[in-house]
Structure formats: C-alpha cells, structure tokens
Amino acid sequence: MTQAAAQDWHRLSPRMLLVHPVHEVLRQIPVLIGSLVLGSATGNPVWTLIGIGLIVGYGLARWFTTTYRIGSDDVQLRTGVLQRKVLSVPRNRIRSVSTDARVLHRLLGLTVVQVSTGQEAAGDTSFALDAVPAREVPGLRAVLLAHSLAPAGGDVERAAVPGRVLARWQPAWLRYSPLTFTGLLMIAAAVGVVYQTGVVAALQNSGLARVGAGALEGVGLLGGVVIGALVVLAASVTLSVLQSLLTYANLELRRDAELLHLSHGLLRVREHTFDMRRLRGGTLREPLLVRLFGGARLDAVMTGVAGAGEASQLLPPCPRRTAEAVLVDLIGRQDAVTGALTTHGPAAVRRRWTRAMALPAATAAATAITAATAGVAVWVWPALVLLTVGSVFLAVDRCRSLGHRVGDGWLVTRAGSLARRRDCVAAAGIVGWTVRQTLLQRRAGVATLIAATAAGVKRYEVIDVPADIAWSLAATTSPWVARSSWSRG
Amino acid sequence: MGHARYMHLAEPAHRPSRKAPLVWAIGAAIPWLFAVVAQIVWVAVDGRFAWLHVLAAVGTVAGIAVFVLVVPLWRYRVHRWDVDPTAVYTRSGWLVQERRIAPISRVQTVDTYRGPLDRLFGLANVTVTTASSAGAVRIVALDSDVADRVVAQLTDIAALGAEDAT
Numbered sequence: 265m266t267q268a269a270a271q272d273w274h275r276l277s278p279r280m281l282l283v284h285p286v287h288e289v290l291r292q293i294p295v296l297i298g299s300l301v302l303g304s305a306t307g308n309p310v311w312t313l314i315g316i317g318l319i320v321g322y323g324l325a326r327w328f329t330t331t332y333r334i335g336s337d338d339v340q341l342r343t344g345v346l347q348r349k350v351l352s353v354p355r356n357r358i359r360s361v362s363t364d365a366r367v368l369h370r371l372l373g374l375t376v377v378q379v380s381t382g383q384e385a386a387g388d389t390s391f392a393l394d395a396v397p398a399r400e401v402p403g404l405r406a407v408l409l410a411h412s413l414a415p416a417g418g419d420v421e422r423a424a425v426p427g428r429v430l431a432r433w434q435p436a437w438l439r440y441s442p443l444t445f446t447g448l449l450m451i452a453a454a455v456g457v458v459y460q461t462g463v464v465a466a467l468q469n470s471g472l473a474r475v476g477a478g479a480l481e482g483v484g485l486l487g488g489v490v491i492g493a494l495v496v497l498a499a500s501v502t503l504s505v506l507q508s509l510l511t512y513a514n515l516e517l518r519r520d521a522e523l524l525h526l527s528h529g530l531l532r533v534r535e536h537t538f539d540m541r542r543l544r545g546g547t548l549r550e551p552l553l554v555r556l557f558g559g560a561r562l563d564a565v566m567t568g569v570a571g572a573g574e575a576s577q578l579l580p581p582c583p584r585r586t587a588e589a590v591l592v593d594l595i596g597r598q599d600a601v602t603g604a605l606t607t608h609g610p611a612a613v614r615r616r617w618t619r620a621m622a623l624p625a626a627t628a629a630a631t632a633i634t635a636a637t638a639g640v641a642v643w644v645w646p647a648l649v650l651l652t653v654g655s656v657f658l659a660v661d662r663c664r665s666l667g668h669r670v671g672d673g674w675l676v677t678r679a680g681s682l683a684r685r686r687d688c689v690a691a692a693g694i695v696g697w698t699v700r701q702t703l704l705q706r707r708a709g710v711a712t713l714i715a716a717t718a719a720g721v722k723r724y725e726v727i728d729v730p731a732d733i734a735w736s737l738a739a740t741t742s743p744w745v746a747r748s749s750w751s752r753g
Numbered sequence: 754m755g756h757a758r759y760m761h762l763a764e765p766a767h768r769p770s771r772k773a774p775l776v777w778a779i780g781a782a783i784p785w786l787f788a789v790v791a792q793i794v795w796v797a798v799d800g801r802f803a804w805l806h807v808l809a810a811v812g813t814v815a816g817i818a819v820f821v822l823v824v825p826l827w828r829y830r831v832h833r834w835d836v837d838p839t840a841v842y843t844r845s846g847w848l849v850q851e852r853r854i855a856p857i858s859r860v861q862t863v864d865t866y867r868g869p870l871d872r873l874f875g876l877a878n879v880t881v882t883t884a885s886s887a888g889a890v891r892i893v894a895l896d897s898d899v900a901d902r903v904v905a906q907l908t909d910i911a912a913l914g915a916e917d918a919t
Binding site: 567695696697698699700701702703706714716717718722723732733735736738739742744745746747748749750751752753 | 759760761762763764765835837838839840842848849850851852853854855856858859883884885886887888890
C-alpha cells in the first residue's frame, strides 16, 4: 500500500535542474553581491564560491524536494526545502488549467502548468507545477480537467472534434495598442526607478545637463515642452506596441466542443483553458481611444474565473467585428451581442449631464472668484473652455452609451464613455437581484438594477432605469422573480 | 416583454423587531459618547477659543441628533423582510435604499449573527449567502425566536433544491 502510494508521487522534469539554479541566482542577486564583496574584501575567493555554491545548491534542492501526485479525488503538491508544504486541490473543484512558458523554459521544452479553482488568492495557495515537459502538457491537462468535465460525456467528445479556430492574431491588431496607457505607465515606472537610484541627482551638475540647458535656451521653453512631449509620446507608442507584440503575437482562440483554448505570446507563451459549461456570457470593452478606431476587447463572464484582468481576457484590442463575431459564436445570441438597446429615458440623460458638468461648473466658479479677488494667469481661461468642451463630449457620449436589453434569457447592459462596456449575462447565471436607489435617484424617479452572479465581476448594473420598470426588467430576465408571491401587475 | 411590462414587486411584509431602533440607537451612541467625553476633557484642559468649543459642541449635538435619533427611526421605517417558498426578499437602508431578492434554490449558506448588544436585547441577524459576493441577503435585527424560525424555514426549503447554485 505504502509502496503504491509512494510510486504515485511524480517529480517535475529533471531539466529544471538547469533552470532552478539560474532563477535562484537571479532572485538572490543581493546575496551574490554580498558574497562577492566579502570575497574581494577579505581577499579570499572562497567566500564568493561558498555564496554561489549555496545558491546553486538551494536551486538544485528545490527540484529534489518538489513532488506532485494526481490522486483519484485530489491533486497534491509537496514543496519546500526547509519548510515542507503540502497543497491539496480537490479534482472536482478544478475550474481552469493555464500554462506559461518563459524564454528559458521554452529553450528547454518546458512549461509551467497552473491549476486554478477560481477561489484561491494569489501567492501561497496557487497550485503551479514548475515545470513539466511541454509534450506532456496536453495529456496532463486532459487528466486534470477530466473530473470537472466528466458529466458531459468524458473521453468520447474529446476524440470526436479536432477543434475550430475562433480568432487568430493579425499584425494589424497592433494599431490599437498605441492607444493604451501601458506605454506611459512603463515610462513613469522607469523614471521612478531612475530617480530612486539617484542618477538624476548625479546628472544635475554634469556636462550633459549643461548641454541640455544650452539646447533648451536655443528652442525656448515652449519648444522644450513640445519636444519633451513628442519624445515621451514616441517612446510610449513604441513601448506599447512592443509590449503588445510580445504579449499577444501568435494569439489563437480555439474551441474544442466544451473547452476553450487561448494561447498567446511571442517569446513567453501563455495558454489558458476554459470550461465552456461555466461560461455565463461575455463583456465587450471599448475604451474611448480604442473605440475611436473601431476596436474592442473581449472578456469572458465565467464562474470560477476572476472577472477582471488577464484571467478572463479572451481577446486584446482587436477589430470590433472580430470581438463581436467571437462572442456570438460563444454564446450563440446574435441579438444580445449586436442588437439595439433600449435607452433609459430623460431622467437618466439629465443625471448624466448634471454629473459631467459638475466639475467644470465648480472649477468655473472657483476661477471666477479667484479672478475677481486675486487675478489668474491668462492660460487658465482656455484651459477652462477645454475642460468644459471635454465634459460636454463626455456627457453626450455617456448618454449615447447608456442602454439595456432584456428577454429570451439574457441581460444586456451598456454604460460608460472612457471605459465603455457592454455586458451580456445569461439569466441562468443570475442568483439575485437588487434595486438600489439613492436619495437623488428616488427624487428623479430612477433606480439602479443590479444582477448578482457567481461569474465574472459578480455584479452587473443597469444604471438609472425608470424606477417603475426596474422590477419588470428583472422579471423578464429571470422568470422566478415574476413567479414570487410579491409579484403584482 | 408584454404582460410583464409594468410588473412590480409589493413591499416585503415583515418589520424588524420593535427593539431594533433602540439597539441601533445605542450602537450609534457609543462612539458619540467618546466624542462628548473628549470635548469635556478638552474644555477642562484648555478653555481658550470659546467659539471653537461651541462649534465642536454644535457639531456633536447635530451628529447625535442625526445618527442616534433620526437614522435608527428612518431605518426602522424602511427595513422590511419576507420569505416565501421560492425566494427571500428584503428592503433596507436609509439614504441609499435597496430591495434585494434571491431565489432559495440558489442559497448556499444561512448564517445567524448575534453581537453583544443583540444578545443583551435578544436580537439576531440572519445572512443568506448565494454563490455571488454581490447577492448576500441580510435580514437584520430580528427577535431571536423569529430568526430561529426563519433559519429553519430557509434551510428546509434550500435542502430541497438540488441545483449547482452557481
């Protein structure tokens, strides 16, 4: 018995004996520097060798101390060189299996397999097999997901359909990526790091700074600002496009009967597998800058998968038609994805305008008071006009976006301008309804209808619908609301 | 859509316990009591700036009037709950009011919570959770025997449902 149980425990790929020491050295750079300093200070290179030896030894030990087991009811992972840890995941709770292969892993034909139950937080409790040979991954994935897929018919269907590609990455998709804030964020992070290390302080009195100051005098302050802005813009566009290329190149979304496979990445290849039976809808996200060029992103609304971020993303910014076609294919409802929406009426429109114009109105009042008492700089007035015009556009766009569509077992709701989203949620996944009214909403005769679900972001809101139709929207979507004993009319 | 066009839900039938406003008022009064004591100490230690003391006192009195007197009564007027064989339905809040309904077939857990004040006055709060973090239904400030009856009723019906509840 113990003999058989011991045999069940597998080791990870022996090739990790090459990867672990390298990763460990990279991770323990402070220790390495410390031992180098100690070695050179004492004039005794043995210290350096001992430091490197310890780090490499620790990396090797990680392989020897990590084992995993796929039991009949659960999968287990034993890890830890000094602190032993056993992680168990019940097999019927496995919701998705994703893989990740960084450059070093790929060179050695290895892949990290990550098992997710949709419940765990980050860090400690994540169940990752780091790493197994890439050719074992399809078999391993089938075994890991077999339990949660068993009721649908098991092995028969897997053998039957070879799979169908829903979407494939095109280089043209890169045209949407300069329009995200990723590049700016990366530049900000880089500048932050540079400041932290004190390079700027060192530059302040150097010859380079004097040359820069001289050049600035040549073009004037305005010229300097314009040139600086152009440089930042160009760098941000380049970085965004590069990042998008590295992350999403070779993206392929494939459907095999009840499974959805997503793989992407140029150097680091990531692969997610979703269980289609947990799909409760989808979200088309259209950030303003992407929408202007006719693009959209697609998120899955799925139980057991986090609603925001990379976990649920099916398509990065791509042509809207592609995103819509894929969503129609997934949920089989053309009308939910592209159908016309019902607007929310004059009260909702009024509230959009009041909110959008509050900031410019307050700013204008403050500016007027300052101008009357202390006086303001000339550029403040055009800036105020710009703010007002921007707010007007925001209000118009928000009014245009706001809408809903119910019936035939689906709830569709759209809202927002800078980050517009159209959520399509299946009634079968909705486990509760809330009608919420603030004091101002009660006075305006509107209400926010909230559908609660275990999938995606958990709450899907229909903002500012007329209060007297809020419950009828809920009842049209979920018949059990109409059948309850409080239903009237 | 058709017939369901102007359908609406009647208000839930039951109010919380009659002791609810008192318990809420006491709960709200405790932190304000600290504010009052702090101000008395302040006056005793440093009596200058009389106008500042008056301002703080007015603020405290207004806060007590709103949160200890008005809000508990307001909440008592709003709060309602009801359970039928298919769903649990509540109304709650004061400035922001919510009506929430959840089908009992999707109920995952039924919890009872009794805080120190609740125990003193024989009250209990029942929380009905579903698979969604946005879908928990809370029935607050029930008399203990009513709460026990609600829990028994809910667990009875919920046990009949055999769905996955997601």
